Structure formats: structure tokens, C-alpha cells
Amino acid sequence: MIDLNRARLETPGCQHVTHFNNAGAALMPEPVLAATLNHLHREAQIGAYEAADKMTTELDEFYNVTSALLNCHPDEIAFVENATRAWDMAFYAIPLAAGDRILTSSASYGSNYLALLQRANQVGAHIEVVPNDESGQISLTALGELLDERVKLIELTHMPTNGGLVNPAAAVGQLAREASVFYLLDACQSAGQMPLDVQAIGCDFLSATGRKYLRGPRGTGFLYVRRERLDELEPPFIDIRAADWLGRNRYQWQPNARRFENWERNVAGQLGLAAAIGYAQQWGLANIWQRVTGLAELLRGRLAALPHVTVHDLGRVKSGLVTFTVNGRSAAAVQHYLHLQQINVSVSRIGSTRLDMEARGLTELVRASLHYYNSEAEIGRFCDRLAAWRD
Numbered sequence: 001m002i003d004l005n006r007a008r009l010e011t012p013g014c015q016h017v018t019h020f021n022n023a024g025a026a027l028m029p030e031p032v033l034a035a036t037l038n039h040l041h042r043e044a045q046i047g048a049y050e051a052a053d054k055m056t057t058e059l060d061e062f063y064n065v066t067s068a069l070l071n072c073h074p075d076e077i078a079f080v081e082n083a084t085r086a087w088d089m090a091f092y093a094i095p096l097a098a099g100d101r102i103l104t105s106s107a108s109y110g111s112n113y114l115a116l117l118q119r120a121n122q123v124g125a126h127i128e129v130v131p132n133d134e135s136g137q138i139s140l141t142a143l144g145e146l147l148d149e150r151v152k153l154i155e156l157t158h159m160p161t162n163g164g165l166v167n168p169a170a171a172v173g174q175l176a177r178e179a180s181v182f183y184l185l186d187a188c189q190s191a192g193q194m195p196l197d198v199q200a201i202g203c204d205f206l207s208a209t210g211r212k213y214l215r216g217p218r219g220t221g222f223l224y225v226r227r228e229r230l231d232e233l234e235p236p237f238i239d240i241r242a243a244d245w246l247g248r249n250r251y252q253w254q255p256n257a258r259r260f261e262n263w264e265r266n267v268a269g270q271l272g273l274a275a276a277i278g279y280a281q282q283w284g285l286a287n288i289w290q291r292v293t294g295l296a297e298l299l300r301g302r303l304a305a306l307p308h309v310t311v312h313d314l315g316r317v318k319s320g321l322v323t324f325t326v327n328g329r330s331a332a333a334v335q336h337y338l339h340l341q342q343i344n345v346s347v348s349r350i351g352s353t354r355l356d357m358e359a360r361g362l363t364e365l366v367r368a369s370l371h372y373y374n375s376e377a378e379i380g381r382f383c384d385r386l387a388a389w390r391d
Helices: 004-009 030-046 048-053 056-070 083-091 110-123 140-146 169-179 227-232 267-283 285-304 331-340 354-360 376-390
Strands: 077-080 101-105 126-130 151-157 182-186 205-209 221-225 243-247 250-253 309-311 321-326 346-349 364-369
Touching: 030 048, 030 267, 048 056, 048 267, 056 077, 056 267, 077 083, 083 110, 083 182, 083 205, 083 221, 101 110, 101 140, 110 126, 110 151, 110 354, 126 140, 140 169, 151 169, 169 182, 221 227, 267 285, 285 309, 285 321, 285 376, 331 346, 331 364, 331 376
Parallel strands: 101 126, 101 151, 151 182, 182 205
Antiparallel strands: 077 221, 205 221, 243 250, 309 321, 321 364, 346 364
């Protein structure tokens, strides 16, 4: 259902590299590049404030396309500079006190877990890691048994940075709703890769970035905040975008997710991200997901057939992220070798997902992350280069 020729023609980078680093930052398509550059030219010609004033309708469209992507209301969307800041704005707004329990998984991303540690130390809360089931995903049975009146938050990474795992976000959401606890979902890798419906997932917050599978500019992201939770939240930062200064000693938060935004922002980036989300919706998220997972399964199979390569992916459902090691070679050496062949991959190290890697006895992995514009021929070339290097 994906027109590969069109996808590659509209992706200038395909002419220069084999890009298997889409979970780092995907190649930008022409319409997104144009939307971003056109506004930068506009700013240079007439001034940044004046350029933004001319684009108010287009800037508002960001909230419309993002809410359509997630199946929510535009007022539940905030534009932020990256997924980590979106996650932080939600997490630090949640009221926590001594004795409160935070449940997370071994797939928790490093930046998120560091924030959990900081906040737990500040207020005297407790972090508990929910065990995995036999497939490597978060155990729903264990999660249900851990839920009690002291649990205030479930924090879940939908797709970890170091493997194919897709955690069962909607099933976790059902348990969170039944227990009436906050549920924060990190969708950094899944936004743009697979369909996301916050009504079906049941999360109170969802954080995402623009640069990865949505194929938007760097320095862009968004946060979803469920309307019904707003009155319980105090964002950690405030400015004249987040609140109105009503008097010398009085202010009022914005009545929607805009209370999590900053007044100063990357306007060209917001326009580029809106274009990227619209572009993804033109292809269809279900079509993208089908294409990406099919390519990833092909790559896993080809890699597993190489005697010196070990694939390390987990989960009942697997994503477009494929992680592996090469016997006798460091992950950095593999990355460098492939870079010399104009093939882009990334390295996932223990600091990014310490809980998971320690449990599996790993310190680093090579990560190849595929998108719908990648081709079967690129996968063949990728595996051929690895095979030839070993020989």
C-alpha cells in the first residue's frame, strides 16, 4: 500500500545514503523541508515576529493535525521543543508526596528514569519496576497485582530505544483507568510509526518527538494531556504563554494544554512538524506500520542467518527497530564500518536503558531502524556488507 518509488523520490536523502537510523532522526521529505525553509526565508525577509503573524492559521493547523493523529481534541495538544521536555512537563506537573508509588518498566528510557529518581528523592516517593512477562514486555498480571491506593503513576515507554519491543499500551491503560492512577506514555518511537489512539490507549499524557518516525524537523515535539486531568496539574514552568497575569499578585493558567507551552518557540519547526504529521496521514499510519514491520521482519531474518550476528529484539509485537551485535566487534566499530559504506545506523548504550540491558547482560547494541521509504534492496545490501566484512 506504500508507493515506494514516490516515497523515495520525495525523500532527497535516499539519493545519498541508506538510512537505517529513523529512530534517531528520519530523513525529511520534500514537503516538510519546504514548509520549514520557506518560513525561515520569510523570517529573513520581513522579520521573525512579522513572519509568525502572517502564519497564524497555519500554526493553528498544527493542533488540528496532531489531534487527528491521536484522536483527541486540539485543546489537549501542546507544542514543545522535544519529547523529553514534553515528558518532563507532564511528569513534574503530577502531584506526588512521601510514600507515593511510581510504577515503571525495565524498558524505561534513561532520561525518564533519571527524572523518576530525582523526584522520588525530592518528595520521598518510591519507584517500583514491574517485571516483564516471558516475551519481554511489561507483565500485565504483575502490574495488576502491584496496583493499590498508594500508586499515583504508571510510567511506560511504548517502544524502547534498544529493541523491537512494543509494550501493550492499551492494556496498561485499562488497568490505569480501573485504578484511577495517572498514566504517562512515552511514544517517542511509536508516533509516526504506528496508529495511536489516546482514547483506546487510555493514557492521561503522551509525549512524542517530531524528528523520528514523523520525519519532522529536529527541535520539535508535542504533548497530549487529557482534559479531565488538567485541574489536578501544576506545570513546573510558567510564562506568558502558559498563564495570564491578571494582577500584581494574581495569575491564571491557560484552561487547556497550552499551559505546558512556552511563548518563545521554533515557529519554522512547528510549521514543519505540522507538514510532517499531515504527510504521514496522507500515507496512512496503518499502511506505514504494515510496511515498517514487514521490512523489520525481513531484516531480522537476514541478520539471524549470519553466523556471527545475534539479534536481541524482544516482545510479542515487534516494531521497526532491529538491534543486534556482531561477534568480536564493538557496536561503535560496526557503526563506523557501515558509515564508510554510506549506511547509517546508531548505537544504543547501557545509559539509555540500563534496567533492561543489565538484566540481559548487555552493554551496547547496534540499532538499525527502518522506515517505509527503505527498500528490500537496501536490506540486502546492508546484510551483504556485514557478511563481507566478517569474511
